[in-house]
Amino acid sequence: xxxxxxxxxxxxxxxxWRRDGDIICLVATxxxxxxxxxxxxxxxxxxxxRLIMSIFVNPIQFGPQEDYKRYPRDAEGDLDKAxxxxxDAVFMPTVEEMYPDGFQSTVRVEEITEYLCGRSxxxxxAGVTTVVAKLFNITRPHLAIFGEKDYQQLIVIKRMVRDxxxxxxxxxxxxxxxxxxxxISSRNSYLxxxxxxxxxSLKKGLDLAKAMVAEGEKDPAEIKxxxxxxxxxxxxxxxxxxAICDPEELTDIGIIDRPSLFALAVRVGKxxxxxxxxxxxx
Amino acid sequence: xxxxxxxxxxxxxxxxWRRDGDIICLVATxxxxxxxxxxxxxxxxxxxxRLIMSIFVNPIQFGPQEDYKRYPRDAEGDLDKAxxxxxDAVFMPTVEEMYPDGFQSTVRVEEITEYLCGRSxxxxxAGVTTVVAKLFNITRPHLAIFGEKDYQQLIVIKRMVRDxxxxxxxxxxxxxxxxxxxxISSRNSYLxxxxxxxxxSLKKGLDLAKAMVAEGEKDPAEIKxxxxxxxxxxxxxxxxxxAICDPEELTDIGIIDRPSLFALAVRVGKxxxxxxxxxxxx
Numbered sequence: 001x002x003x004x005x006x007x008x009x010x011x012x013x014x015x016x017w018r019r020d021g022d023i024i025c026l027v028a029t030x031x032x033x034x035x036x037x038x039x040x041x042x043x044x045x046x047x048x049x050r051l052i053m054s055i056f057v058n059p060i061q062f063g064p065q066e067d068y069k070r071y072p073r074d075a076e077g078d079l080d081k082a083x084x085x086x087x088d089a090v091f092m093p094t095v096e097e098m099y100p101d102g103f104q105s106t107v108r109v110e111e112i113t114e115y116l117c118g119r120s121x122x123x124x125x126a127g128v129t130t131v132v133a134k135l136f137n138i139t140r141p142h143l144a145i146f147g148e149k150d151y152q153q154l155i156v157i158k159r160m161v162r163d164x165x166x167x168x169x170x171x172x173x174x175x176x177x178x179x180x181x182x183x184i185s186s187r188n189s190y191l192x193x194x195x196x197x198x199x200x201s202l203k204k205g206l207d208l209a210k211a212m213v214a215e216g217e218k219d220p221a222e223i224k225x226x227x228x229x230x231x232x233x234x235x236x237x238x239x240x241x242x243a244i245c246d247p248e249e250l251t252d253i254g255i256i257d258r259p260s261l262f263a264l265a266v267r268v269g270k271x272x273x274x275x276x277x278x279x280x281x282x
Numbered sequence: 283x284x285x286x287x288x289x290x291x292x293x294x295x296x297x298x299w300r301r302d303g304d305i306i307c308l309v310a311t312x313x314x315x316x317x318x319x320x321x322x323x324x325x326x327x328x329x330x331x332r333l334i335m336s337i338f339v340n341p342i343q344f345g346p347q348e349d350y351k352r353y354p355r356d357a358e359g360d361l362d363k364a365x366x367x368x369x370d371a372v373f374m375p376t377v378e379e380m381y382p383d384g385f386q387s388t389v390r391v392e393e394i395t396e397y398l399c400g401r402s403x404x405x406x407x408a409g410v411t412t413v414v415a416k417l418f419n420i421t422r423p424h425l426a427i428f429g430e431k432d433y434q435q436l437i438v439i440k441r442m443v444r445d446x447x448x449x450x451x452x453x454x455x456x457x458x459x460x461x462x463x464x465x466i467s468s469r470n471s472y473l474x475x476x477x478x479x480x481x482x483s484l485k486k487g488l489d490l491a492k493a494m495v496a497e498g499e500k501d502p503a504e505i506k507x508x509x510x511x512x513x514x515x516x517x518x519x520x521x522x523x524x525a526i527c528d529p530e531e532l533t534d535i536g537i538i539d540r541p542s543l544f545a546l547a548v549r550v551g552k553x554x555x556x557x558x559x560x561x562x563x564x
Contacts, residue, residue, distance in 0.1 A: 107390075137446055
């Protein structure tokens, strides 16, 4: 497994693989790999001849009050896991390599980044699309794998790829969950045992919403009220948003008469957790 | 010569050329080719195995009060010229092909687009970088040729390429001028014979500035005053800006003690004309 820190070296290797006719697959991560990443790598390994994983905790996608500094890191553990997953190259640049002095360019998706997490994390998605565009230019993948857990990120990246005619296929991988349903996330490591059990309220809220729709409820306001009540009945929870919206445009839905995205962001202790599900009407 | 209107077909052809090991060179144009473009094509032909020329009058780089609708067009003439210049493929998409419904992504260079033309044409450079990034993704060039006439555009594109790690070499081509010194531009076609002679004041202004520096003048304010007076002594001229600034950062220079960019934008009748020169201190 190659471990590469310089942009030029990574580009050179990808270019060589492309000339050899290899299909290149990218899994972009911020490291601290968990079962969700492992699943992305598994899908990547299955679909590409060459599997590249990037590890980069991207400062420009964190707000000034957010957890950039304390974001969990474990380079050695990550490299071991990458080896076990059959990764061909790990690209792990420094911040200075990615954003040298004078850096001043941004890739932005405008409308669908204004909703959901975009509302409470201004600038976050511009940070994501900028770094992903740059990682695409560096690793030159044919395929890139993203998880449905970060649903808005997934569709923002798909929109960027389509709008800017990047010749890359985005493969979506379903959310990986703990046995009890908690969506796996690096930020779960911030949870105390008590908070860990409150964190389950996200999945329970989504299940409740799904059940209500299955029973014929079509009014988003009714469902949001019930989900809010359920979540707030758990200690240390603070709701950022509960959204029921169009799965592509992320605009609110007035009545649930078509497949809808149910998405949540909830603060549990120090962790801001998200989860989502697409619900088909009854 | 191939004439291609669909993004996917162009990507397929470029990908094939790349696999064949060909060096691909792009000359991006808005059509209505003149001697300046011909020079870009000549340099492109010299440097690449495959020469692609794009023709696309890009609506998003024009302001609402600007000349998008009346921008001169001559597709047949352009194709003839492209053939004579040895172009391998002309990419000429429709606006709908480039910006389908729901398009909402932007590539932006932030700081150096705030000065000079960026000040009087808000949004212009975001339109330029967005379309150029997209054209790069579509034509996948190793090299792209841009003229020094649009100096700010040139360095904005170079900054975008560097910041976003686009693996593309930008080649700069000196401004092509008429015999009397007027920088060749499609917008010269807007000029009446009287305005044509006033348009010469741009080059005369730059020559005057250069002469003043050669004689030891180091104060930008003195030089700007003299250039302003010279230009305004010509009928139908209205100055948009006279700038003396750092050639990379485009920030104003307090004293001319290093190579400086002298740049002008002047309205002459219906045409907004620009010209520039890099002046080395005496």
